[in-house]
Amino acid sequence: MVPGTSRWLSVLQGLGQAGTMTLKPPLAGIPAAPVPIPAAVAREAGGEELEAVWINEVGGTSFRIGADTTAERYIKYAPVGTEDTDFAAEAQRLGWAGAHAIVPRVLEVGGDAAGNWLLTAALRGESAVAPGWIPRPAMAARALGSGLRALHEALPVHDCPFESSLSERVKDLERRIERPWNPADWPPGYSLHRIETALELLRNPPVPAVRVVCHGDVCAPNTLLDEQGNFAGHVDLGSLGVADRWADLAVAAWSTEWNYGRGYEELVYAGYGIAPDTASIAYYRLLWDLG
Incomplete structure (x- = not known):
């Protein structure tokens, strides 16, 4: 047991958030209805087939252009705002990681008065939450772990110019708490007292x-x-950096x-080749959930 585990688990149990937290995740997914096409996206497509493939929790949308062609891109x-x-x-x-790992190649970064965009070349393969993989969660979960291990081993930590600072992540959370507190800003089940207790734990x-x-954001x-x-590659590396x-x-x-339901977490750890660290899992899930 790593130092601090007993304290961690006792406090988390007091929060009602023991190591197997099941808080509601952010809303994101494959669009279930037609999505408006921004003018910049339509210009980039230039008449090629265009499909909205993902909507994230903060209002962004990803589109596929030229599906199944040699010029397929996202x-x-x-x-x-x-x-x-x-x-x-x-x-x-992406440019730095692309020299070492399987990630999308950047084609263009742009912006105008209406919004911003990032255009990348397509990679072979499909998302682990594509319709064909939802019925095969065990295989997908193992690949998730093995792919993460491959990424961690491929990227040279000593040469990485990007840091995912734990102290900065906690400070950002502290800044959010300093604002007028609004219960709607926090996940279900938390009270102000619990937020303060959780913050002390995260320090x-x-x-x-x-x-x-x-x-x-793996x-x-x-x-x-x-x-x-x-495993065939990783996308969405906007938060890449050195960390635990x-x-x-x-x-x-x-x-x-x-994405698949309960019962597949252990397969991720098996695919990675590691035993679960209960204290670290509890810590980083709480940080993720509140951050």
């Missing part, structure tokens, strides 16, 4: 295990699989519950 679009849309920063991370992280270059939708169910590997592992395994 464009992420965020209207002005949407949070977390520093596509220039994501392009830098005292478990001892870091192994520092790697983390994906930063959930099932951002992992690509080939037709045989093998459990910052990725805890959320990657948790995402199987959101």
Whole structure:
């Protein structure tokens, strides 16, 4: 048991959020209805087949252009005012990571008065939450773990210019709490007292295990699989940076519950080749949920 585990678990149990937290995830997914096409996206498509493939929780949309052609590509679009849309920063991370791992090649970063966008070349494979993989969760979960291990081993931590600072993530949460408190801003089940208790807990992280270059948002939708169910690549690396590997592992395994249901987390750890670290999993899930 790593130092601080007993304290961690006792406090989490007091919060009603023990190591197997099941808070409602952010709303994101494949569009269930037609999506308005921004003018910039339509211009980029230039008459080619255009399809909305993903809507994220903060209002951005991803489109596929030229499906199944040699020029197939994807464009992420965020209207002005949407949070977390520093596509220039994501392009830098993709450019650096692309020298070592399987990630999309950046074609263009742009913006106008209406919004911003990031255009990338398509990778072979499809998302681990594509309709064909939902009925095969065990295979997808293992590939999620093995793909994450491949990413962590491929990206050179000592040469990485990007940091995913734990202290900055906690400070950002502190800044949010300093604003007028609105219960609607927090996940279901929390009260102000619990938020304050959780914040104190987050200021005292478990001892870091192994520092790697983390994906930063390594959930099932951002992992690509080939037709045989093998890992084929990663997308959406806007939060890439050096951090404890459990910052990725805890959320990657948790995402199987959101996308496939319960019972597949252990397969992610098996695919990665690691035993679960209960304290680190609890810490990084709480940080993710509140952050």
